[in-house]
Amino acid sequence: MSPKEQIQSLRDELREHNYNYYVNDNPTISDFEFDKKLEQLKTLEAAHPEFYDSTSPSVRVGGEVTKNFNTVKHINRMYSLDNSYSIEDLRDWERRIKKIVDGDIQYTCELKYDGASISLHYENGKFVQAVTRGDGNQGDEVTANVRTIKSVPLQLKGDDVPAKFEIRGEIVLPWDGFHKMNEERAEQGLDLYRNPRNTASGSLKLQDSAEVAKRPLDCLLYQLAGENLPVKSQFDSLMLARKWGFKAPQESKLVNSIEEVFEYINHWDVARKELPYETDGVVIKVNSLDQQDELGFTAKAPKWAMAYKFAAEQVSTRLEEITYQVGRTGSITPVANLEAVEISGTTVRRASLHNADQIEKLDIRVGDEVYVEKGGEIIPKIVAVDLTKRPENSTPTVYATHCPECNTELVRNEGDAKHYCPNDMACPPQVKGRIEHFISRKAMDIDGIGAETVGQLVDAGFINNYADLYDLTVEQVLPLERMAQKSAENMINGIEASKQVPFERVLFGLGIRYVGETIAKKLAKHYKNIDSLFNMPAEPEKTSIDLFADVSSAADKKIEELTAVPEIGESIAQSLVEFIQNEDQMAIVERLKKAGLQFALSEEQLEGQTDKLSGKSFVISGVFKMSRNDLKKLVEDNGGKNSSSISSKTDYLIRGDKMGPSKLEKAEKLSITMISEQEFLAMI
Structure with missing residues (x-):
C-alpha cells in the first residue's frame, strides 16, 4: 500500500471511530488503540505534507x-x-399560528441546551467554517477552535449531501467534563469555573486551538440552513443530519398536537436532571x-418556533441596599444589592428592581429577606x-428624587414606568453610554x-459626545x-473606517430613544436620507383669526407624518x-455630516427600490x-x-399553489384582490 493509500485508510478508519465514540456513544476500540493509530497517521502526514487535508482527524x-x-x-x-x-403562552402561540396556516400542524419538540450558539458551514461535504451567533447578523469566525471538537464532523458521510449548506447548534460542556476541569483547577490553586455555559x-475565543482541544467540548446540532435542502420537515432534517454524521440529539420528538407538546415538557422538566448537559427549556x-416559510419571522424571531423555559431556580437572601443606575437614555433602574447567594451555578450579588411601581407592588425594603430567581435563568430578579x-424597625422604600450621578431632579412622564434624568448632555453615564452605543457592533x-x-x-x-471621536489624533x-x-x-484607523458604515446603522447609532435597529432600517428605507427624516414642516403663522382655532404646530405635523x-x-x-428640536443634538449631527459619515442610502441600496406599491398591503x-x-x-x-x-386592510393576496x-x-x-406570482411581477 502506498503512503497516500495508508494515510487515506487511517483517516477513514479514525473518522469512523470518532463517529462511533462521540456521536453514537458506542466505541468499538479502546482509547489506547485509537491513540496508537492517530500517532501513526500523524507520523505519515509529517513525512508526506503533500497529502495535507484540513478534514484529517489529526x-x-x-x-x-x-x-x-x-x-x-x-x-x-x-x-x-x-x-x-x-402553558397558556403556548396555547396563545398556537392560536396565532392557526390564523395564518391551514391544515393540521405537527410540532418537533427539542430540548433547549444551554451552550454557545454556533453555525457550521460545509462545502462538498467538508467542514470549512464555524461562526458564533454574535448579534444574529454577524459573528466571530472560530473555525480553528471548533475543528478540535471531536463531535463536529470534518468530512460528512453519504452521497446526498448538498454542495453548500450550514447547520446550527450549540457548543456545550458536559457536566462530567466541567467538574473534571474544576477538579484540576482546584489542585492547581486556580479559581473555579462558574458554570458550563460560560466556560x-x-x-471558543481562546487564541490557542491546542488549549481548546484539551477541553471536553461537545457540539449538538438542530437546524439546517441553506437553499434547496433535500427535506420537507424539521424532524426529517434532524434524521438526515444524523445520517450525515452530525450529533443531533436523540431526545427530539415529533408530536401531532399541542397537548403532546405539554406531555413532552412535563416529562423533560423532571428527566432533564439525568442528562449529561445543562438544559433550561x-x-x-x-x-x-412549507408552513414555517408561510409563517415567516418577526424582526427578532421566527413565528414558527417558541422556547418554553423551565421554572427558574429560586433562593432567598437578604437585601442590603438599594442603589440606582443611569442608562444611556437617562432611564433610572433601581438595583438590589444582595447578600451573596448561589443560583444555577453563579454567585448573585445584585438584582434588578425594574422601577418604582415594582418596588411599591412588592413593598420591597432594605433589610428584607427576599426571594430571587434568574428570569429565564439569565437576569436575576426579586420575585417576592x-x-x-x-x-421590626423596617421603613417603606422612598424612591430616588434626584439623579445619583449628576443630582438633577428626576422626571417621570405620564404613562411611563421609569423615571428619567433629563440632563442628557452632561450626566456622565449618559454621555459615556451614548458613545458606547454609537461605537457598538450593531451601530458603527x-x-x-x-x-x-x-x-x-x-x-x-x-x-464629550460621539462627534468628538472624529477629531481625535494618535498623538x-x-x-x-x-x-x-x-x-x-x-x-484612529477604526474611527476613520466607520465613515463607510451604511446610513441605517448610523441612524441607529445616534441613540434616539425607541429607535432600535429595526426601526432605524425602516426609517432609512422610507426617507432615504437624514435631511428628509429630520426636515420639520414650517411653523404656521397665527393671525388674529387663528387665536381660537386649532392650528397644528410643526411638531404635530411631523408626528403625523412619521406615524404614517x-x-x-x-x-x-x-x-x-x-x-x-434639540439644538445640541442637531449640532452634533451636523458635525458628523462634516466628518463624512453616511447619511443617505447608497446607490447600491437604492437600486431596484421604487414607490410603485406605496400604501399597499400584501x-x-x-x-x-x-x-x-x-x-x-x-x-x-x-x-x-x-x-x-388577511384582514379588511389587505389590498392584495399573492396566491400560489397549495x-x-x-x-x-x-x-x-372580504373581496380581497387575488393575483398570481406573474401578475405581481408585472405590477412592479
Whole structure:
C-alpha cells in the first residue's frame, strides 16, 4: 500500500471511530488503540505534507493560534427565539399560528441546551467554517477552535449531501467534563469555573486551538440552513443530519398536537436532571418547512418556533441596599444589592428592581429577606418578600428624587414606568453610554475602542459626545493608560473606517430613544436620507383669526407624518421630534455630516427600490417559483407592506399553489384582490 493509500485508510478508519465514540456513544476500540493509530497517521502526514487535508482527524489536536477573530456576516440570519413561561403562552402561540396556516400542524419538540450558539458551514461535504451567533447578523469566525471538537464532523458521510449548506447548534460542556476541569483547577490553586455555559462560550475565543482541544467540548446540532435542502420537515432534517454524521440529539420528538407538546415538557422538566448537559427549556417548532416559510419571522424571531423555559431556580437572601443606575437614555433602574447567594451555578450579588411601581407592588425594603430567581435563568430578579422575616424597625422604600450621578431632579412622564434624568448632555453615564452605543457592533462597529477606552477619553476631557471621536489624533490618545502606538493607530484607523458604515446603522447609532435597529432600517428605507427624516414642516403663522382655532404646530405635523410610516408609533414619532428640536443634538449631527459619515442610502441600496406599491398591503400564501422571502423583499423594495394574515386592510393576496382553503375563503369573503406570482411581477 502506498503512503497516500495508508494515510487515506487511517483517516477513514479514525473518522469512523470518532463517529462511533462521540456521536453514537458506542466505541468499538479502546482509547489506547485509537491513540496508537492517530500517532501513526500523524507520523505519515509529517513525512508526506503533500497529502495535507484540513478534514484529517489529526487536526483535532489543534495548534493553530488566532490573534484576532474575524467578523463574518451570516448568510442566513441567526434569529433568537421568543420565550414562553406557561402553558397558556403556548396555547396563545398556537392560536396565532392557526390564523395564518391551514391544515393540521405537527410540532418537533427539542430540548433547549444551554451552550454557545454556533453555525457550521460545509462545502462538498467538508467542514470549512464555524461562526458564533454574535448579534444574529454577524459573528466571530472560530473555525480553528471548533475543528478540535471531536463531535463536529470534518468530512460528512453519504452521497446526498448538498454542495453548500450550514447547520446550527450549540457548543456545550458536559457536566462530567466541567467538574473534571474544576477538579484540576482546584489542585492547581486556580479559581473555579462558574458554570458550563460560560466556560464553553469562553473556550471558543481562546487564541490557542491546542488549549481548546484539551477541553471536553461537545457540539449538538438542530437546524439546517441553506437553499434547496433535500427535506420537507424539521424532524426529517434532524434524521438526515444524523445520517450525515452530525450529533443531533436523540431526545427530539415529533408530536401531532399541542397537548403532546405539554406531555413532552412535563416529562423533560423532571428527566432533564439525568442528562449529561445543562438544559433550561424546550424548543417547539412547527414541523413542516412549507408552513414555517408561510409563517415567516418577526424582526427578532421566527413565528414558527417558541422556547418554553423551565421554572427558574429560586433562593432567598437578604437585601442590603438599594442603589440606582443611569442608562444611556437617562432611564433610572433601581438595583438590589444582595447578600451573596448561589443560583444555577453563579454567585448573585445584585438584582434588578425594574422601577418604582415594582418596588411599591412588592413593598420591597432594605433589610428584607427576599426571594430571587434568574428570569429565564439569565437576569436575576426579586420575585417576592418573606414578610415573616421583616425587621421590626423596617421603613417603606422612598424612591430616588434626584439623579445619583449628576443630582438633577428626576422626571417621570405620564404613562411611563421609569423615571428619567433629563440632563442628557452632561450626566456622565449618559454621555459615556451614548458613545458606547454609537461605537457598538450593531451601530458603527469601531475597532480598537471599547467601553473602558470611552471612559478614559471622557474622563480625560478628550470627548464629550460621539462627534468628538472624529477629531481625535494618535498623538492625543497615546498618553492614555495601557495605550501603545499600535493601539492608538488601530483606534484612529477604526474611527476613520466607520465613515463607510451604511446610513441605517448610523441612524441607529445616534441613540434616539425607541429607535432600535429595526426601526432605524425602516426609517432609512422610507426617507432615504437624514435631511428628509429630520426636515420639520414650517411653523404656521397665527393671525388674529387663528387665536381660537386649532392650528397644528410643526411638531404635530411631523408626528403625523412619521406615524404614517408603517410600524412607526406615537412614542417613536414623539421621541424623534424631541431629538430634532434639540439644538445640541442637531449640532452634533451636523458635525458628523462634516466628518463624512453616511447619511443617505447608497446607490447600491437604492437600486431596484421604487414607490410603485406605496400604501399597499400584501399577504403571500402558497408555493411559488421564487422563494417567499424573495417575494416579500420585492414588496418592501417597491414600497409595499407585508402582512402575515388577511384582514379588511389587505389590498392584495399573492396566491400560489397549495394555498390553504381558509385563506381563500376569507379573501373571497372580504373581496380581497387575488393575483398570481406573474401578475405581481408585472405590477412592479
